[in-house]
């Protein structure tokens with residue numbers, strides 16, 4: 001199950017028993033990658049997203065991982081810093097969001113139930129960068145403490161790490177900007193630190209090489225991501241999770257980009273994602289272009305997606321109005337084909 005932001009955390013970014021119920025309903029995924037979760041207060045860019053840097057947040061996650069494990073599932077946490085994809089109203093002290101460079105993204109965020117333009121960011125000082133790397137390491141420690149089986153570093157979709165990677169958002173002149181090697185340094189330091197904390201086999205990395213979501217763009221994506229994957233292959237995370245094409249958009253968004261070559265370059269597990277049907281997933285695995293396939297949107301309305309695939313059963317449709325925020329409606333009330341699901345709510349409520 002691919003990470004899906006649903007914006008239902010309680011005040012202070014605290015995960016709730018309802019979130020535990022939602023994930024426990026989806027354990028037949030095999031591996032769940034839980035929604036993007038901010039590693040520090042400045043890392044938040046949307047209302048209602050959870051964090052992994054305070055005691056109450058860790059306690060909330062502990063209930064949730066316990067529910068998932070009790071039901072036989074496995075769950076990683078996606079570690080997130082949004083960088084410039086934020087709004088002053090979500091930042092500590094109403095300050096400007098941080099970014100590699102003071103360039104405002106042509107993007108929107110979700111606040112007060114509606115979309116608003118993101119705020120103008122300020123460029124991070126060189127001495128602030130190691131503090132953010134350290135925040136990823138602490139978030140990893142907290143995630144493992146809370147019972148997660150591992151963590152996924154979110155380096156996709158135009159958020160902070162992706163902002164460092166791409167020359168459309170990184171104009172730095174220090175060792176974190178300029179050449180491709182320099183722009184990949186921030187990601188490399190984070191993955192190295194996170195692996196030192198959790199071990200190679202408990203760390204994954206997610207990238208979206210050609211996705212333009214959140215105003216992400218680079219003049220040479222193929223060259224950039226060839227280097228990124230070379231670096232990651234040396235650091236040896238358990239898996240590389242790749243959004244192929246435009247996130248939630250066409251898979252052939254940039255047909256010149258060779259994902260098969262990228263897959264060959266990485267010697268660990270390659271998880272493919274974006275617009276896969278069960279048929280395409282089976283074909284890709286048979287052809288060796290992926291080791292695993294992650295499904296995102298189909299899991300929203302189909303808690304028992306795997307059973308439905310097995311039974312060739314029709315898939316339920318998603319209510320677009322309940323994707324972000326709100327309660328149980330459009331979250332935990334999508335029915336399964338047969339009610340064989342694990343019930344854990346009484347134990348965790």
Ligand SMILES: Cc1cc2nc3c(=O)[nH]c(=O)nc-3n(C[C@H](O)[C@H](O)[C@H](O)COP(=O)(O)O)c2cc1C
Nearest residue numbers: 002003004005035036248274275276295296297323
């Ligand atoms: C409601 C929603 C929330 C999402 N939240 C995240 C997220 O938190 N982190 C992330 O990396 N991708 C996120 N994505 C992207 C999905 O993980 C996935 O890459 C995308 O939906 C394409 O896969 P699919 O065609 O199987 O849905 C989100 C997508 C949707 C529809």
